Amino acid sequence: MSGVFLLHCVIEDVESFKHRTMSMKQSGSGNKSRGLLPQPQASVTAAAVAAAGNATSSNQELASYFECPVCFDFALPPIMQCQSGHIVCQSCRQKLTMCPTCRGPLGNIRNLAMEKVAATVNFPCKYANNGCQTTLLHTEKPEHEETCEFRPYCCPCPGASCKWQGGLEQDIVFLATDINLPGAVDWVMMQSCFGHNFMLVLEKQEKMEGQHMFYAIVQLIGTRKQAENFAYRLELNGHRRRLTWEATPRSIHDGVQSAISASDCLVFDTNIAQLFADHGNLGINVTISMCSM
Incomplete structure (x- = not known):
């Protein structure tokens, strides 16, 4: 009898479920006479359904009921549960063999x-947590998050094993690590602002x-005409030195090698690099600005 009643609770609509919950509260010991033993997650489900029927409940409160106990992301449809009613997100579900809450199958x-x-x-x-304030229906989340401007970017350096991920802003510090590595080395980082993507390239050439010699330059991922609308500044700062x-910026259509060959960029040698470096790491302040029309 209790199993049939629980199934009905799952499939009935929000208002009907809320009405039944209120009726059970008024009947006092009615639950015990029916043999119902509310499970922890079943209570959360009931609370979420009841809150959905309450116009004064905050959206944030409702969203909190969908938190995955493993990764703390949201468990979104299709929502799977264990036999006791505990939910887990789809991504974590694929990695688990037992419920993380009750250890049941x-x-x-x-x-x-x-x-x-x-x-x-x-x-x-x-x-x-990166600054995005957008809230949207779960059916719209994947598309938005694919293009969200606050989405962290991976290191774009070709063939690199670097695991860096981070956000992109208008004014940042690019940290080139291990500048004392022998031979020719390239450091690359992306920066996004004003609706465009820019690439900072620091190239070390062995003479x-x-x-x-070190060559630093900024490239716009865009056309030459678009590049003319921007200016960039690269700055090394040290003790009483700047x-x-x-x-x-150079357009991606032009590349950076011709500018580097002509020294049409920030150029400095190893001795100057050591004046600004800190334990073999070199920080370069990068600022992108839009030119006045």
Whole structure:
């Protein structure tokens, strides 16, 4: 009898479930006479459904009921549960063999009530901690997060094993690590602002007699005409020292090698690099600005 009643609780709509919950509270010991033993997650499901029917409940409160206990991301439809009703997100579900909450077996049971509530909730973007303030329905989240401007970027250096990920802003410090590595070395980083993507390139070339030169330049991922609308500044700062270069970014159509060959960029040798480096790491302040029309 209790199993049939629980199934009905899952599939009935929000208002009906809320009405039944209120009726059970008024009947006092009615639950015990029916043999119902509310499970922890079943209570969360009931709370989420009841909150969805309450116009004064905050969207943030509703979204909190969908938090995955493993990764703390949101468990979004299709929402699977264990036999006790505990939910887990799809990504974590694929890696688990038992429920992380009660250690019971994980089956293929859908939590239809939570899925129905999820359709009414605006969830925050997964990059909210990076500054994104967008909230949207779960069906719209994947598309938004693919292009979210607060999404962290991976190191774009070809063939690199670097695991760096980070956000991109208008004014940043590019840290080139291990500048004392022998031979020719390239450091590359992306910066995004004003609706465009820029690439900072620091290239170390080995000259004759073991001497090295450094070349730093900014490139716009765009056309020559678009590049003319911007200016960039590269700056090295040390103790009572400052080295600055300002110019128009190069277009990706032109590349950077011709400018480097002509020294049309920030150029300095190993001795100057050591004046500004800290334990073999060199920080370059990068500022992108839009030119006045």
